[in-house]
Amino acid sequence: DDKPTLAFVVNGASDFWKAAEAGVKKAQGELPDYNLELKYPEQSSVAIQQRLMDDLVTAGVKAIMVSAVDPKTSTDGLNKIASETALFTTDSDAPQTKRVAYIGSSNIDAGKQAAEIAKKAMPDGGKCLGFVGLLGADNAKERIQGMKDGLAGSKIELVDVRGDDIDQARAKKNVEDALVASPDITCMVGFYSYNTPRIYEALRDAGKLGSITVVGFDDDPITLGGVKEGRVAATVVQQPFEWAYQGMKLMAAYLKGDKSGIPEGGLIIIPTKIIGKDDVDAYAANLKAMSGN
């Protein structure tokens, strides 16, 4: 069929993007004149994502929304795509490029919200240890930076962040080793979606649930369960569903010539939210409703 295609290109395979898939699906229901696709690169690497977008352009895609693997330094590659099709960014922005707009949240702000959670949970201060997949990735760096900024001036300190290269066995072992190496730690932060569940399980196995404050990111079922139990202080969630849903509709409108949805500077921020014990049920229900879409 010759319906124009809009693509949503993510930065790697992860459950995080399942909500975005749901958003794309919902948008598809409202945009029958378009083909909407969500694409995973087979590896989380710049070269492979670039190649994927090149091929999409070749295949005639009209607009691409991308969560770039490394937006800061991929300016030229993204510009090349932007010169051939309408390019939008999501998840992390690439402001120097010729992208039309960015829709997503701010990882710095998300980090600051994590700091809020920590400060609320530990009014007397404490020592935090972070866990993350790729220490070098932009989203990790921004979240860590945001949290440090947020903690500045308080008695809480983020002493170290351990990386695991997205190997979950290592992620769990890192937590176990941290419990051994640093007995004075009072709080743990899981910066990637799978880090919080691994922290939760390692603490449970060690019988330390509850005695160490856990600050989470994202909405893994175990994380949400932990929040509900009160064993996880709270979690900072992004809204990839909204990114995808609103983003797709925005792109469709843009292609039709309607540029009213794009603000000056092209920044559309969908704020992250703190999900605490009281909000978790409503959030989970909403999540379920979306994916049932």
Added chain:
Amino acid sequence: MSKKDLGLLILILVVGAVVAIINPRFLLPINLANTSNLIGLFGILSIGQAFVIITGGIELSVGSVVALLGTLFIDFIAVRGLGWPIALPLILVLGGIIGLVHGWLITRLKLQPFVVTLCGLLIYRGVARFYTADGTAGFGFGQNFPELEFLTAGRSWGVPNSFIALIVIAIVMWVVLHRSVFGRYLYAIGKNEEAAKYSGIRTGRVVMAAYVICGVLTALSAIYFAMYTRSISPASHGQFYELYAIAAAVLGGFSLRGGEGSLVGVILGTVLLQELQNLVNLLGIPSSLNFAVMGGVILIGVLVDQQWGVFRARRLMLDASRKGAVAGE
């Protein structure tokens, strides 16, 4: 225990002592238990790999098999509601079938082990990712399988059951490798497959059996890994585990040319590798250096072993020549 194994053991103890001096918490029972749990997981994997390496083959697909079978296992019991006493043997059988197919391609169709298992590496991970549509397979919150969890992630008298499983498997496999006819055939085939054939051994079957053993043990460790992480992203789960397994075997004195190596060696190799990982965390070395430390130690270990051999041979000769010279006077 051979001299080689003894050297490795000493290295392990020395490294352990140094770490314990810098950070005494290394010796806390909880740390030892955590580390021995991973030794159990990776040890089972490495023993399987060792059986293949002995024959002069290699099994590069274990990481992907760990991902695929782990995904299936969790999916079976968490999503499809299959009882674990059924799912577990089913996964082991699947592992065996994968091994059988590899063995068949290698022995009957005469493909190179490296090529067959490289394709396996690519294919199984792809299948796993396709199966979950690039999502994650995991247990729901509060989903519990008490007996299974006890068997895989539990402890008895403070010792992780995974480690106990490794010990049991190691003893059985030691007997198989070093005392049984089958083990002897494995060594013989690794050294000289033609000659083994001329001696009337059905070499194809023996090699195939080695791949099946590797497949079953990999499946078992896939279950252990799945129960350890309790959640699997097929895109990254188990990546590079084949390298861990091969490295453990090589450190343990196996030659990739086949026909050499001992079961004690591969276990000690696994212990050393896990000790190194533990050390990186305990001494606060940047995580980015984790692999570099591993690579450095393997290289040094292999080098020392090799140079030690050369040195001993030379000293023996010198001794002999000195003695001879005296006698000649």
Added chain:
Amino acid sequence: MSKKDLGLLILILVVGAVVAIINPRFLLPINLANTSNLIGLFGILSIGQAFVIITGGIELSVGSVVALLGTLFIDFIAVRGLGWPIALPLILVLGGIIGLVHGWLITRLKLQPFVVTLCGLLIYRGVARFYTADGTAGFGFGQNFPELEFLTAGRSWGVPNSFIALIVIAIVMWVVLHRSVFGRYLYAIGKNEEAAKYSGIRTGRVVMAAYVICGVLTALSAIYFAMYTRSISPASHGQFYELYAIAAAVLGGFSLRGGEGSLVGVILGTVLLQELQNLVNLLGIPSSLNFAVMGGVILIGVLVDQQWGVFRARRLMLDASRKGAVAGE
């Protein structure tokens, strides 16, 4: 061109034709240019690997070398302000040194190639990650190197310069491998190193030279990759590229036992692999299946090649015995 290479070429053309029929955009000049750019990048890498494989060795560290040298290159010219005409040869020399060290460990200290380069795989990536403190090496906004960019990422008459570079390198290396004394030595060593030594060949030097060639070509492609992505996260850049390179060589008829394979073959192997990647994206096959498709095609290719060989050998035998029978009557 050998029969084997011809078969591969036909496969490439048939796959291409099928894809073009399903999605005619496959033949758009822009798509062909994009794909041939990547063929250039991976082709250079694969030729280097082929030289090592011919000797019966293997070079597993190329992916990590691509990450390390790419990081250094970008760091040199973007951060440290070194002129690229200095940085480029410097990187090539570094690649040569890495190859020299590998060759030295393998030939002089008698370590196994698999082990040495496996350690390289672990170490170089670790060093690269440590060097950038797990960050990213990339060009700042607006940083431009027009000549360098033209040479690496530019096009001449619509053809990517990287592809032209591959063609030039391939021709030179074809002569070296198939016509020169050095090339003959490589094949001889791959077949039987001992016998080559007893024929008065300095096998150590020849093998070392093969690793140096591999190192330099890998360094060159590291520069190309760096200029293609213009940004490098050492943790993931170039991961698994050794597998691409080995797969291309194997598809092209190289045996990992050494002593077999042609330069045309390895280029065709690279072309096929890149065509497959292109196809997955163009036909909208889920990317999760990308690797699976690659693995499947390699397996089928190798299988067909092998079975074809068996079939031909059998027919030759039959012919021989029939002719003999007639003559005997």
Added chain:
Amino acid sequence: MNYSDTSIAATTPFLGLENVRKTYPGVVALDGFSMEVRPGEVIGLVGENGAGKSTLMKILGGVTRPDSGIITVDGVAHDGLSVEGSLGSGIAFVHQELNLFENLDVAANIFFGREPLRGGPLRLVDRARLREMVAPLLKRVGANFSADTPVADLSLAQQQMVEIAKALSIKARLVILDEPTSSLPIAETDKLLDVIKALKADGISVIFISHRLHEVERVADRVVVLRDGMLAGTLPKSAINHDQMVKLMIGRMLKEREKASEAARAPGATALSAKAVRTPAYPARPVDLDVRRGEILGLAGLVGSGRTELARVFFGIDSTLGGALELDGKPLVLGSAADAVAHGIFLIPEDRKLTGILLDLSIAQNISLPNLPAHAKRQLVSAKAETVTAEKQKKDLGIKAPSVQTRTGTLSGGNQQKVVLGKWLAMNPKVMILDEPTRGIDIGAKAEIYGLMRALADAGVAVLMISSDMEEVIGVSDRIAVMHEGQISGILDKEQFSQENVLLLAVGKKPN
């Protein structure tokens, strides 16, 4: 079972071959060959290199299948045998090329595939019984090593003893020995011949393949001669003699073997000389030896006396542990074989398959390999130049092959040896070292090789010939050096040549 006491069994063939045919691309290895083997009979099988002897044995061992023909075992006809089938019907087989596992010990090798078991379904090796079973076998072949020695530590000859012990261990009814003595010196050969006689006494049949015709003369009840894959004739016990065998083998009488004894030659200047050289095999024992231009110096000795090691040192493969080498009176330092070749010192090694030849390369490529730059223009190899060189060697040496482009792996053992010779003869040797040069070489080719060595010597080359064949050492050499436990125990001049003297020196005693 003992077959020799029933007269019916004695006449009923145990094994029959009828019209067996086997072709390889370009070669007819066996062409309608028939023979039979009766219980308790020792058959000597002789023929030129490439006559098809090994092919025949491989068919009996079940390693290859014939294209056509019938194999009858105990009256049952087969198209071909499998390895298991062959073993099952009691055929034991010692291959021409050794097939041992160096990573296993002697005992494991001897009973490989037939281990005594315990532990029921576990199929564990009963190691105690294994040791008991091996001991008498080792004694029988006169082994000077123990059952738990790793095979990697044995010399080639010792490995051959293991192979023979292995054949004896099978409760065999037919033992096939494909050139079992090719690297056995006299003492061990005698032991082997005794073993064959003992087998015969037990009613076991033996097929004995050898190029050492005098050995065949000593043990065979019947000689079967193969020529070009066909039966050239059969000699009953009474008609077995050297000349008859040769005549059937090559279709004519051979000229009286060239003896080196004619005129005493004036000794040339010393070419290669070892001054108190110590080798890795015997680090405590310095060797002094001079090889002169224009002479053939024979180097004799018992198994493991260190001759091969010395040759490896001369060729730069192993480094000396002490002492010095000299070439033409100038100090010679060798870092590798390439250095030796550059100095014109060439070696024909004893282990052809492993070190002598590249089985996957063609004849032409093998011959040009050591001197490739001379066959190249500006570093590019010229196939034409290679072919020219190879054609000349093929003609000079009488290499039997369809063409010089033939893969050497398909040649018979003897022809492979000629290729090894050819690659050095195509260059200009100064010193030529030949380690067991006629191992596995037929009588006609042997004479040619002796002629070649003589021609080399006459051209001023210093020739060092290591050999375990007494006749050869005495018949060909101008002088004989004898090694005993790593040292030269004596040097014999022409007038002192005798089997006895060589043997005395070989065991470390003074000659008469």
